[in-house]
Amino acid sequence: MTPVLEVRDLSYRLPGAGDRHLVTALSFSVAPGETLVLLGRSGSGKTTTLKLINRLLEPTRGEVRLQGEATATLEPYRLRRRIGYVIQEIGLFPHFTVAQNVGLVPRLEGWPPDRIAGRVRELLALVGLDPDEFAERSPRALSGGQRQRVGVARALAADPALLLLDEPFGALDPITRVELQREFRALEGRLGKGMVFVTHDVREGLLLGTRLGLMHEGRLAFLGTAEEFRRSNDPQVKQFMEAA
Numbered sequence: 001m002t003p004v005l006e007v008r009d010l011s012y013r014l015p016g017a018g019d020r021h022l023v024t025a026l027s028f029s030v031a032p033g034e035t036l037v038l039l040g041r042s043g044s045g046k047t048t049t050l051k052l053i054n055r056l057l058e059p060t061r062g063e064v065r066l067q068g069e070a071t072a073t074l075e076p077y078r079l080r081r082r083i084g085y086v087i088q089e090i091g092l093f094p095h096f097t098v099a100q101n102v103g104l105v106p107r108l109e110g111w112p113p114d115r116i117a118g119r120v121r122e123l124l125a126l127v128g129l130d131p132d133e134f135a136e137r138s139p140r141a142l143s144g145g146q147r148q149r150v151g152v153a154r155a156l157a158a159d160p161a162l163l164l165l166d167e168p169f170g171a172l173d174p175i176t177r178v179e180l181q182r183e184f185r186a187l188e189g190r191l192g193k194g195m196v197f198v199t200h201d202v203r204e205g206l207l208l209g210t211r212l213g214l215m216h217e218g219r220l221a222f223l224g225t226a227e228e229f230r231r232s233n234d235p236q237v238k239q240f241m242e243a244a
């Protein structure tokens with residue numbers, strides 16, 4: 001089966017900053033139905049990696065393939081419609097309603113309005129926001145955690161093959177967070193998508209990850225299953241396990 005995502009020897013050097021690499025020689029792949037969790041301390045290169053995957057940043061070296069196609073050969077805007085992205089800062093459009101935000105990519109893809117409306121309601125319900133109450137609100141009238149859930153709904157809207165999630169549950173209270181984690185886990189198997197899920201929360205990572213990657217100073221210090229992560233003797237991994 002073709003992986004949803006293949007990353008080969010990916011590096012990113014800051015333009016004009018001599019030899020400063022933010023990401024160095026990353027290689028991994030994500031099969032349909034798999035979630036790769038990226039852990040790592042603040043500044044270790046997780047967000048940079050996601051941006052290299054959807055070409056918000058252009059790799060200095062290496063290759064990214066989406067469903068077997070080299071992303072360098074795709075128009076960035078076409079590429080991004082095939083990738084759902086939940087960014088760390090949420091990034092909802094403030095002048096759009098919740099429904100317009102969630103329906104953004106389906107609209108760009110030319111879906112008929114009633115199909116978009118149906119999909120928006122379905123997704124809002126999925127992330128635990130009552131469509132009757134929230135669809136017509138402005139993002140300004142939402143709490144941080146509600147905004148984050150709209151961001152997740154928006155990323156799923158056009159049924160992309162790959163989802164990139166950058167701490168999607170960071171702003172949620174622990175109870176809602178556990179509820180969404182459960183929903184999410186059920187979704188993973190059902191959707192058959194590939195996901196790259198960034199989190200600081202080791203417990204969340206162990207729950208949601210088919211495999212876990214630990215980034216350290218721009219490199220993958222560890223890549224393996226949850227079981228292998230728990231048992232690893234790698235000093236970086238041990239530090240994370242002890243902190244959990």
Ligand SMILES: Nc1ncnc2c1ncn2[C@@H]1O[C@H](COP(=O)(O)OP(=O)(O)OP(=O)(O)O)[C@@H](O)[C@H]1O
Binds near residue numbers: 022045
């Ligand atoms: N445009 C830039 N110019 C200079 N340094 C940058 C730039 N963008 C990112 N960096 C640096 O690159 C490193 C990696 O950043 P990145 O955002 O990938 O970290 P992260 O692992 O996502 O961290 P966090 O967990 O805090 O979100 C950081 O040290 C950051 O300061």
Ligand SMILES: [Mg+2]
Binds near residue numbers: 046047048088166
């Ligand atoms: Mg980040």
